[in-house]
Amino acid sequence: MEKQKGPPVPTGVALRDVRRQLFEAADRILLRDGPSGLTSRAVTAEAGCAKGVLHKHFEDFDAFLADFVLDRVERLAPEAAALESRKGTGTVAGNVTTALAAVFGSVAVAIVALITFRDELRARLRDTLPAGVPVLTEAAEMLAAYLAAERDLGRLPAGAEVEVLAAMLIGTGHLLYADRTGQPPAEETVHRMVSSVLHSSSA
Template identity: 40%
Template sequence: MSPRGVAIPDLRDRLFAAAERVVAREGAAALTSRAVTAEAGCAKGVLHTHFAGLDEFISELVLDRFARSARHAEELSGRVGHGRVADNLAEVALALLDSLDPAVVGLAMTRPGASLHTRQALESGAPGFAAMQQSITGYLEAERQLGRVAQDIDAVTTALALVGAVHHLLMTRSPDAPLDARDTTERLVALLLGDGSQRVHTS
């Protein structure tokens, strides 16, 4: 437990990780500000000192994970010409799919305050699905110039379809069936690339 008045390094990350552990272990109903701070080993009032309330905290957790996925998608630019295109895209898509526990997503969608805060942040330019789509579009256009994808591929629409589908899976999948969503994502990547006969190799 940190003494009063002593700054806690990486507090946001610590609270976010604690929240994810609480949800994974006990379910969404167990996520309270007190449960989070207890799990994180912080004073009871710390969460409300840094966030307006639990709704904002949940929203900021979701936005943080979206931003992390957007940064991961940016790394595609360094993979141009390397590896299989389907593998590179699948890795990014699956990273987004695995970025949040379905129960956390459910909280962000069903709590009006959290949902509103998330939507307003994304509309204001917080990194999320639009940034991922832009990174994937740029990657596909670069791979097309190298002849590693079909010359007639519509990079913008393909990126939109991939990000939109994974977004749908992320927001609607059941905690009891994550593997079905992963399989769907891999098959979608192959379909969008016109590569349905080849398996996507993911670890």
């Protein structure tokens, strides 16, 4: 007797689900083992997928990694919206401290290490993100937009160079969070750094 086939799974839905599984597996491997542990075999094993699944959906492993990085860049959008919604409330230093914890408390630091680790990945990302370091560049743009809004509200000096301040905050924040194997910096440490950088705008 011929076996009855179930209803077809929409291709788009299936692909989104596979991408999510593989990307989340890559997150876990990066955070646990670092860039050197991130291989196609490790990703499929972590995701509980057959070995050929990744190459069925992506041209090669670097194509997978490029999509993975771009997906994580897009995940900054909710953080940007949350930060924008806090303008004019609380303190500027407190809001920035919360934003930095959200950015660097995620997989962002490990992704920067991954981009540095793989030459081919950097080359592929240049087609879509021609300038700066993915994730860090977008995070700096997010902070600059927020600081500009606070400057317009008079909560930062009128002459504050928000792009410079944002770059300083992201660069110094990255240094504070860079050791993925250790404990993240205390909130007070990050807040003190943020306050110092913001204070420089009024010097």
